[in-house]
Amino acid sequence: MRTFAGAVADDGRARLLGVARRMTSEAEVSGGAAPSTPPSVKLAVDEVASGLAVLRTARSCEVAIGLDGVVALVAARLDERASLAARLGVDAALGDAELLLAGYRRWSAALPGEVVGDFALVLWDPAERRLLCAVDPQGIGLLFTAELPTGGVAFASHPTPLRHLLGDELRLDTEILARYLCRLPTEPSRTSFVGLRRVAPGTTVAFQLRDGSPRRTVQRYWDLSSFPRLQLRSPEEYLEAYRSALERAVTRRIGGEGIVAIAQSGGLDSASILGLAARGGAGPRLRPIYVAPLEASCDESELVTQLEGHVGVPVLERRPAADLETLRRVGEAVGEPRYLDHFPIAWSVLEGARAAGATRLLTGLYGDLVSGSVPASAWLPSLLRAHAWATWWAELPRTSHWRMLRTALGSIRSLPTSEPLLRHRGGRLRSRWFGEVSCLSPSARRELGIDVAEEEFLIHVARGHRDVADYRARWLAASAPEETELLGRAAAVMGIEAAHPFGDRDLMAVSLSLPLALLRKNGLGRHPLRVAVTGTVPEGLRTWQRKILFTDFYRGMFARLIPELARLPLAEPLRPLLSSHRLEALVRKGSWSYPEGAHLWRCLAVNAWLWKHSPKEPPRPPR
Incomplete structure (x- = not known):
């Protein structure tokens, strides 16, 4: 288990001891069947500094305490450690917590913006009576916070310890629950429980604990505009920059030791990760896991077999467990009533990774950034500015007549008249997105504003986008973090770190800078990726035109x-x-x-x- 928790309160240690007993008791009753706390994992509660108590396991996080009493709790995979250490004037061999503690002395609350990598960071400054929590811009690191009725603050890397800590004081957030049931987006910092909040990606949350109840402030240290846009001279330079960043991203997450699992499919994203990792010499440590769907129309085993023979790394095959027991375990692992729609596949991969002895799982999330599959309302402005009509025209004959029609309709959607039309004639689009029947009661829909929220969501979809980079960036902000978060929670309670090479900050900066003409070629999206892995994956898979839809x-x-x-x-x-x-x-x-x-x-x-x-x-x- 890679879960830790802490409390800044007079009764913090006593509360955390109660949490440890409850989590240990649940594990003993289940005989290890529940994933939240395996019986072999020992939970320890320590008062690490004045006013701060911490619950953790041996592998969950690092702790460092400065001579001035400042405490750093860090769960991280840091990139560019040598550069960070040189800027701070300290030894690069320091542990993650010691290194970031030195960074706090230099930059104070601005520290998260100076760190590159995946991290969850908690800093307690007893002199200032300030608790600072931050996670990386992609939200790979996870932190949750809750204000205690006694006036203190608690934090955890997973919702379950905070649920146990608050007990009967915890209430469901019916608005968030209703929005989840209706497949509507929610504010990143809110969970299914009132008062239990997530530290959103790219933000710092500070609690000032002077004079009574805590004062909470939130500051964004990173947003989509923080990505630098590369300006290179030729298509070849862009493709080389993408290839170099991709190889570096995979190498960073493979590391130098330990078993590494890969969520494998017949798609190009996960195949590229396996091929590059094997080519880099990590083959003996790799455990690619393919979950073969029960539906024959979704089967990609033939492509996976080709990949296995090409890279020389055996692929472990499992079957998805789409049953109530799996659903129960996933619910316990996530810690609140929210699920990934493809949970049988994700959970089977995690179980396979744990059985293989892996401590890290690599996925192909964020690979869509170079797919080129975007609405025409996003393509057309870029075409006008980039003068890439020749590229667009060359692609048309390679697409189906249905896709050409969708392209034309997609451009019409972005016209100013689409919004009033959608408000009056949006019934079919609403039913296509949300379904014809809603199980929510009419009174609940009115009181919680679900009808208004659905209408505003559809209008947002219909409005179009400034250009392709804007579309990809908005997709990145709206869609990927939830999947990353829920998968990360489930992985953490199984003692596994989920990592996503395509979510590497440097690689994402290159991906969002790629010119329109480089996204598609010969009717195929992901052109930069296909060029980068030439010879690394089977040619049939590299040029495969269809992706299984689930x-x-x-x-x-x-x-x-x-x-x-x-x-x-x-x-x-x-x-x-x-x-x-x-x-x-x-x-x-x-x-x-x-x-x-x-x-x-x-x-x-x-x-x-x-x-x-x-x-x-x-x-x-x-x-």
């Missing part, structure tokens, strides 16, 4: 899980939110489209999570 997998998961989940009556917290009549009608339908099925299974999965924590009635027999 819509069939989701439908299969719905068909297997929904009848089982529907056995449970509604838990008390969901009764004011959901209409039981609508829920039962949708369950009886028996066959669901992706938006309807996703909405329904989220409602039922959240109900199962809440039922475990507050059961009210015995389960009904299946109908």
